[in-house]
Amino acid sequence: MTVELLLARLRAAGFEAESVRAAPGGVVALAGMATLRDGSRVFAKTLRSAGSDLFEIEAAGLRALRELGGVTTPEVLAVTPDLLVLEPLPPRREDDERFWEELALALAGLHAATAGERFGWHRDGWLGRLRQDNTWDDDGHAWFARRRILRWLTEPLVAAALDREDRAALERLCAALPDLLPPAPPVLTHGDLWRENILCGPTGAPALIDPAVSYSFAEADLSMLWCSPRPPAAQRFFEVYAAPAPLPSGWQERMPLYHLRELLSSIAHDDNARECAEAVREIVAPF
Template structure:
């Protein structure tokens, strides 16, 4: 049975008689597609192979909180079960400066309106196929170090990618986080904000999809956009964001460090065909024992914009 047939069967089981399913491209975890029902209604749906998990209920809750707590645009959720997620159909985004400026204003408003005193979330989530530990924590450096970086070291593919010295360098980097990241309060973050998770409404307004939400440093969301491939017009995003929510000095240099979680996740998901492991090695270079100078503050490699 093809993936399109599997998705169509699960839609019918849930009461959505699918006339046509066109498989969507870009995702690496779910079987996703644009669906036309027998009455002509168009929807977006996705399903997972393997045992039932709570991926879609968690995603649905994340979308709801981004909208209700932070005012972000998210798709209406029509069905969310362990086997199926059905959303209203969105449109491809328009990559011009006006779109990215609107996105910056929306994200800045989300971050500024959801400031909290704790890092984490009320339930664990998912990043791709793997669990995201959202246990509450009041110390942001401990939260990011333990639950966003070191959490990946036991994953088999990450263990295979790095030797003992490199893993120790990652541990030293986490211990040095208070020197590297200035204190900042947590806020509700999307958590997986690369360009493929940004679409649009029919009138061109930005919409967020596929979140991995938690209360975290706002710069973590920015790091995904900064360090992932993006169109030239997206440069307007960073200036527009700071017009509403100014960032602390040195934010550009912190972007690769905060992107470490995504790099390690990429390796853990067996998607390291574009150099994620080498990018990690570059970031941890100052924390290798052979290059460390006792008593000298750590510094990070220059950020690539």
């Protein structure tokens, strides 16, 4: 795909776009910052072909985070099966300790304000190019095992990367989740909370993009930031998050268990698959 396609679809949707500067990264859509005739800018994404509900679900997730959890998200300017147009947001304040503390408070507020009764979501979503199974379940441990870990074992690249012993160990780990993860209520989670999905809002406060929302364990959101690289300025993030309501003891040891979902998804998307498979084996080794 080229920026010309994105430019054409913006114009077809009524945006007087004059140019588009492609955004780096992205494995699903072509994205870029578009400059309009009046000098204003919008951020837009498009797909090669129409017919997907990906952008509709992304827009709904942004709305849920904002309306239910009070989180700053970009305003959705337009959404169609092949186009998503958002207000442009500046980069995160990477080296600003206060920024990461504000993010911690915002995430704690999201989780505290949205406790529910069931795990899942009212519709399935997307994680990268692949479907996210959000079928409702009253049992969080069974739901996390089935919908967030074992769900990936049938993906071709995961089946190729993990042998029979690896898969059996994952199944034994999932059976033991009631003993490994303390009971916790389902809360609205962003679902893909790594640093590249964190930007600044119009006022400079942290803003979240590219969600994969569901009602899940709060610690599942934390695991994305704990298990992926973060700047030195974020060193107090977890301390600040836990200030309003301390995390159950042993939370650091649980982070890799929640992160299995992300590792298996990365294998399924052929993203650092070899390294992720080794990380999975290390986590399941005791099982």
